[in-house]
Amino acid sequence: MSLRLKLLLLGLGTLFLPWAGFEYAREMEAALRDGEQQSLQAIAQTIAASLQGRSDLLYRMGGDPGLIPPGPNDLQAIPLLAAPFLDGYPDEWPRNSPFRRVYSDGPHRLTLLAGVHEHLAYLLIQVRDPHVVWDAPGADVLDPAGFGDRIWVAFTDAAGAQHEYLVATAEPGPVHARRIETEDLGRQVAIDEPRISGGWQPMSGGYCVELRIPMSMLGARLGVLVDEREHRGGNPVSFGNLDHESLAPMGRLLIPAPQLTSYLAQFVQPGLRLTVLGTDQAILSQVDALSVATVSGAERGLLPQLYRRLLERPQDVKVVAAQAPIAGADRKQTLGFVQIVETAERSLTLRDKALTQLLDFTLITSALAVMLMFAFAAWLSWRLARLRRASESALTREGLVTTFPDTEAHDELGDVARSFSMLLGRLNEYTGYLRTLAGKLAHEIRTPLTIVRSSLDNLESESVPPAARTYLNRAREGSERLNAILVAMGAATRVEEAIQGAERSRFDLRALMDSAVGAYRTGFPQRQFIAELPDEPVLLHGAPDLIVQMLDKLVDNAVDFSADQATLTLRLAADATQAIIEVDNPGPALAGEGHQHLFESLWQSRSGSDSRPHFGLGLYIVRLIAEFHGGSAEACTLPEGGGARFRVILSRLS
Amino acid sequence: MLPYGLPCAPRLQYASVMKLIAIIEDEPAIRDNYAAAFTREGYAVRTYGNRHQAMTACAARLPDLAVIDISLEDEPEGGFELCRALRSMSAELPIIFLTARDSELDAVSGLRLGADDFLTKDLSIPHLIARVNALFRRIEALRRPQTTGQIVQRGSLLVDGERMQIQWEGEVVLLSLTEFWIVHALAKHPGHVRNRQQLMDAANVVLDDNTITSHVKRIRRKFQQLDPKFDAIQTVYGMGYRWVE
Numbered sequence: 001m002s003l004r005l006k007l008l009l010l011g012l013g014t015l016f017l018p019w020a021g022f023e024y025a026r027e028m029e030a031a032l033r034d035g036e037q038q039s040l041q042a043i044a045q046t047i048a049a050s051l052q053g054r055s056d057l058l059y060r061m062g063g064d065p066g067l068i069p070p071g072p073n074d075l076q077a078i079p080l081l082a083a084p085f086l087d088g089y090p091d092e093w094p095r096n097s098p099f100r101r102v103y104s105d106g107p108h109r110l111t112l113l114a115g116v117h118e119h120l121a122y123l124l125i126q127v128r129d130p131h132v133v134w135d136a137p138g139a140d141v142l143d144p145a146g147f148g149d150r151i152w153v154a155f156t157d158a159a160g161a162q163h164e165y166l167v168a169t170a171e172p173g174p175v176h177a178r179r180i181e182t183e184d185l186g187r188q189v190a191i192d193e194p195r196i197s198g199g200w201q202p203m204s205g206g207y208c209v210e211l212r213i214p215m216s217m218l219g220a221r222l223g224v225l226v227d228e229r230e231h232r233g234g235n236p237v238s239f240g241n242l243d244h245e246s247l248a249p250m251g252r253l254l255i256p257a258p259q260l261t262s263y264l265a266q267f268v269q270p271g272l273r274l275t276v277l278g279t280d281q282a283i284l285s286q287v288d289a290l291s292v293a294t295v296s297g298a299e300r301g302l303l304p305q306l307y308r309r310l311l312e313r314p315q316d317v318k319v320v321a322a323q324a325p326i327a328g329a330d331r332k333q334t335l336g337f338v339q340i341v342e343t344a345e346r347s348l349t350l351r352d353k354a355l356t357q358l359l360d361f362t363l364i365t366s367a368l369a370v371m372l373m374f375a376f377a378a379w380l381s382w383r384l385a386r387l388r389r390a391s392e393s394a395l396t397r398e399g400l401v402t403t404f405p406d407t408e409a410h411d412e413l414g415d416v417a418r419s420f421s422m423l424l425g426r427l428n429e430y431t432g433y434l435r436t437l438a439g440k441l442a443h444e445i446r447t448p449l450t451i452v453r454s455s456l457d458n459l460e461s462e463s464v465p466p467a468a469r470t471y472l473n474r475a476r477e478g479s480e481r482l483n484a485i486l487v488a489m490g491a492a493t494r495v496e497e498a499i500q501g502a503e504r505s506r507f508d509l510r511a512l513m514d515s516a517v518g519a520y521r522t523g524f525p526q527r528q529f530i531a532e533l534p535d536e537p538v539l540l541h542g543a544p545d546l547i548v549q550m551l552d553k554l555v556d557n558a559v560d561f562s563a564d565q566a567t568l569t570l571r572l573a574a575d576a577t578q579a580i581i582e583v584d585n586p587g588p589a590l591a592g593e594g595h596q597h598l599f600e601s602l603w604q605s606r607s608g609s610d611s612r613p614h615f616g617l618g619l620y621i622v623r624l625i626a627e628f629h630g631g632s633a634e635a636c637t638l639p640e641g642g643g644a645r646f647r648v649i650l651s652r653l654s
Numbered sequence: 655m656l657p658y659g660l661p662c663a664p665r666l667q668y669a670s671v672m673k674l675i676a677i678i679e680d681e682p683a684i685r686d687n688y689a690a691a692f693t694r695e696g697y698a699v700r701t702y703g704n705r706h707q708a709m710t711a712c713a714a715r716l717p718d719l720a721v722i723d724i725s726l727e728d729e730p731e732g733g734f735e736l737c738r739a740l741r742s743m744s745a746e747l748p749i750i751f752l753t754a755r756d757s758e759l760d761a762v763s764g765l766r767l768g769a770d771d772f773l774t775k776d777l778s779i780p781h782l783i784a785r786v787n788a789l790f791r792r793i794e795a796l797r798r799p800q801t802t803g804q805i806v807q808r809g810s811l812l813v814d815g816e817r818m819q820i821q822w823e824g825e826v827v828l829l830s831l832t833e834f835w836i837v838h839a840l841a842k843h844p845g846h847v848r849n850r851q852q853l854m855d856a857a858n859v860v861l862d863d864n865t866i867t868s869h870v871k872r873i874r875r876k877f878q879q880l881d882p883k884f885d886a887i888q889t890v891y892g893m894g895y896r897w898v899e
Binding site: 446454455457483486493495501503513519547552 | 681683684687688690691694754755756757758759774775776778779780860864865867868871889890891892893
């Protein structure tokens with residue numbers, strides 16, 4: 001992984017900042033919501049306190065229903081959103097309302113539900129009756145023989161006087177209530193009450209009646225009783241919440257006070273929903289401004305929406321609610337509850353705003369940081385690369401020629417560059433010393449060797465006993481070998497001198513190689529030589545003597561590293577710009593890492609030993625001569641393995 | 655330059671006595687070894703360790719031949735100075751450089767100062783004596799009228815084996831002893847390739863390839879100074895050289 005990539009990854013670490021910011025914003029939001037909750041609670045308690053003991057504000061015909069908790073006979077009127085159509089079908093009524101009252105007798109059952117809309121009260125009376133009996137059509141209402149199933153509705157008025165009404169019909173359709181009054185002489189008459197009207201419809205297994213009663217007629221109590229008959233004019237079975245004998249209502253009709261809503265309205269604000277509940281959790285009044293929310297989602301920017309989508313958790317609460325009990329006048333009873341619900345939109349919006357800013361800032365900061373880091377890393381790696389290139393190319397054969405970059409820098413890289421520069425300088429001095437060492441050594445050894453050899457020469461002329469002659473010969477052999485070593489050691493220096501004094505001429509490289517290969521065949525009879533030469537002459541501007549010497553070294557090398565009877569291949573190829581000489585020999589492959597050092601002075605990679613001295617100068621000489629000809633030398637293992645190929649490239653552009 | 659071709663004054667006073675060889679060499683062991691060998695050959699030998707001693711002695715009596723090392727005690731180039739001084743005293747005194755220094759530059763400078771030969775110390779004593787003898791023979795031959803006994807003519811080339819002299823188109827080519835022997839070996843069998851070993855044997859030297867090459871190069875240059883079109887010495891790459899007529 002490159003330095004650039006590493007620093008880039010580090011830079012990406014700054015992206016934790018937005019995350020941390022988001023967590024902070026969430027905390028902040030929780031705190032905010034907590035505060036909101038508390039203020040809501042305070043509002044709820046204030047409203048509850050203002051309603052303390054005001055049962056008249058809670059319920060119509062206030063009495064004090066709070067003192068007597070709603071019993072099974074009390075009927076809680078529910079607020080109706082629209083006036084139901086009085087057709088006898090229960091479609092407009094809420095199904096399964098908890099405020100239904102159910103009275104049963106055997107298989108019969110009466111389900112009662114009261115509702116309020118504006119100044120009218122409504123009753124939904126559903127009767128399960130497997131055997132519906134209609135009134136006799138056209139018969140007198142008061143004639144017991146024509147009595148079918150009948151419904152009694154009784155209530156008290158504002159003054160507390162009791163009124164009873166009879167609802168009966170001979171056919172489905174509109175109905176109205178009738179009052180039975182006793183005239184003088186005890187005669188009973190049925191008087192129509194047009195203010196109480198409704199609809200009657202049979203249902204499967206019973207019938208359903210809707211009734212409307214103006215609120216002005218109603219007092220605190222109301223009840224319904226069903227007289228169910230098995231056959232027309234039979235004895236009725238009664239069930240409902242009226243006293244069977246006196247028809248007095250056993251329960252109250254609880255209707256929210258109409259002024260409660262306007263009372264609550266003064267407290268309401270956009271985004272709030274105020275609800276007053278009875279003790280039985282019946283909604284007495286509700287002022288709903290929840291949907292008058294502050295900012296709708298569409299108005300938020302694209303980015304904040306994205307943030308919210310990314311970061312919102314499903315368990316986030318969208319509303320804040322508070323509830324406070326309304327105490328009775330004696331502070332012991334509970335009249336009901338004030339419930340306030342506020343959308344969390346406000347705190348969410350606040351959170352979003354903070355979050356958006358935070359994220360924007362941190363994202364910009366992160367992006368800047370990443371870019372800066374990337375640029376810095378690029379700059380660093382550029383410097384490192386420059387340093388690497390410099391260190392690779394600084395030490396040439398001629399010595400330290402390139403000036404080292406970055407040595408002026410005051411940072412660690414500058415230190416590295418300086419120490420590199422110093423190290424390379426020392427290395428250069430050392431290799432320079434090594435390079436001249438062979439020559440110096442050869443020179444220094446030559447004098448004592450001359451002493452030895454001239455002494456041996458003189459000894460030849462003395463009378464030496466035959467026994468000593470052996471040792472004399474050995475001493476001579478040894479000194480000859482020493483001399484050969486000296487010659488080999490000085491070879492590179494002499495080639496360098498030869499190169500300096502070399503004269504270039506135009507010659508045919510092909511003919512030269514042809515002739516040289518002929519010489520090698522004679523010179524190395526234990527090897528086979530194959531010359532692969534082009535058909536055309538290859539004219540080269542250079543020093544043929546040096547080229548021959550180079551070939552000699554290459555062939556020497558190839559012979560040394562191949563077995564007897566091995567076949568060595570000398571190849572020449574040329575194009576307009578360069579001539580390529582290759583010498584292939586079977587034998588051991590090149591050691592992996594030493595390829596580029598092979599052509600350096602004093603590089604020795606042979607493992608075996610023979611009698612000839614080797615100083616790793618042969619291939620160095622090859623390189624010197626190749627470079628003199630504007631070319632280069634390289635080595636590789638043969639494609640088939642098992643052998644080496646040395647290639648010299650000579651420039652034909654003089 | 656040593657004027658081999660010029661007639662010179664006879665030095666009859668030394669002809670009858672032993673030839674005097676001066677060895678100027680700062681290494682006592684080598685000096686004494688050479689001295690012993692020359693003495694054995696019947697030469698009179700004087701040895702000197704530095705330039706000052708040598709100059710004083712030579713001014714008193716000029717030797718018949720001088721063998722000089724280039725670096726003498728504290729003078730790295732002392733031999734060159736001495737050579738120049740001796741050559742100014744006598745134009746025909748044979749001077750041989752015998753040195754541990756084998757650089758091309760030293761050889762060129764030595765020969766340019768008028769030395770008859772430039773040898774490295776890896777030369778064996780028999781080889782050295784052969785050269786010294788040859789140089790004396792040449793001086794003798796130069797003093798005698800020219801005979802035709804050892805003269806070989808190859809086209810424009812004339813090789814006088816006795817005087818060790820080469821003429822090209824009638825003009826004397828000034829060659830050192832080694833160079834003469836190389837040309838002699840090549841010209842003896844024109845058209846035949848002489849490899850480097852054969853040339854070394856002929857020249858009584860042990861040299862490496864580069865030195866042979868530079869010798870041949872110097873020979874060619876000397877011929878080309880007389881005749882720019884000279885190309886009688888041909889390189890047979892990888893093998894050696896041959897003389898073509």
